Amino acid sequence: MIAGGADFFWPAAWIALAAVTFFALLIGALLDYHWRNFEIKKERIIKLRTVYFGVCSILTLAMAFSIYQLFLL
Amino acid sequence: MILLEGEEIVLEKRRHWLPIAFEATTFLILGLVPPAIFLMKDFLTPEVSGFLLTYKTQLLFFYFAWLELAWAAFFIFWTNYYLDILLVTNKGIIDIEQIGLFNRDVSRLNFENIQDVRVQVEGFLPSLLGFGNLYIQTAGEKREFLIKDTPDPYSVQKLILKQKTLVSR
Numbered sequence: 001m002i003a004g005g006a007d008f009f010w011p012a013a014w015i016a017l018a019a020v021t022f023f024a025l026l027i028g029a030l031l032d033y034h035w036r037n038f039e040i041k042k043e044r045i046i047k048l049r050t051v052y053f054g055v056c057s058i059l060t061l062a063m064a065f066s067i068y069q070l071f072l073l
Numbered sequence: 074m075i076l077l078e079g080e081e082i083v084l085e086k087r088r089h090w091l092p093i094a095f096e097a098t099t100f101l102i103l104g105l106v107p108p109a110i111f112l113m114k115d116f117l118t119p120e121v122s123g124f125l126l127t128y129k130t131q132l133l134f135f136y137f138a139w140l141e142l143a144w145a146a147f148f149i150f151w152t153n154y155y156l157d158i159l160l161v162t163n164k165g166i167i168d169i170e171q172i173g174l175f176n177r178d179v180s181r182l183n184f185e186n187i188q189d190v191r192v193q194v195e196g197f198l199p200s201l202l203g204f205g206n207l208y209i210q211t212a213g214e215k216r217e218f219l220i221k222d223t224p225d226p227y228s229v230q231k232l233i234l235k236q237k238t239l240v241s242r
Binding site for chain 1: 130131133134135137138140141142144145148149152155156169171174177
């Protein structure tokens with residue numbers, strides 16, 4: 001039993017984490033396809049990719065860390 | 074690339090940033106609402122503030138998930154804005170409209186087909202910041218082209234007419 005929570009939170013949290021990460025990666029791949037094909041100045045693409053995936057990674061790690069914090073409770 | 078052989082870009086214009094900034098603010102508000110509610114917990118009913126404190130870590134998890142979804146949605150929105158572009162080349166005009174991720178409309182206008190270029194600046198902010206709608210009347214099947222929220226539309230109008238004169242010589 002998790003303090004202040006419920007047992008069902010664990011599988012739900014991991015599924016939510018996987019679903020959100022998958023969605024962010026899928027959108028990232030689609031956006032990357034558009035930037036590569038339709039952006040006029042190609043050098044901007046690398047920066048865009050870095051910004052998008054960088055922030056997504058930070059948020060995914062933050063989600064994983066909050067699950068870990070629950071584990072410590 | 075959409076350019077023809079020997080075609081060179083003379084001008085590249087995107088929509089003015091102001092209407093986009095207004096829409097982008099929605100994403101910022103979406104991101105700020107959950108922490109704002111949490112900060113105001115002392116002013117809420119004891120049940121709600123109790124719930125917020127008890128499930129703090131779980132709510133933090135959903136907040137990060139929420140932020141990631143909002144971030145992806147913002148980038149879809151921004152990409153739709155960024156890939157919407159008006160290109161004036163030495164041969165004609167290319168109007169690219171990115172409606173959605175799987176919806177793209179590319180129109181090409183040759184200078185010979187352009188009959189009239191009209192500018193409409195409507196409202197206080199567009200007049201102050203210098204952006205407006207550009208209407209291009211053509212002899213083609215699609216009679217009128219509308220390029221919304223063009224920054225500095227008068228100079229674009231002038232350039233199109235100048236290029237048209239150069240081509241018709």
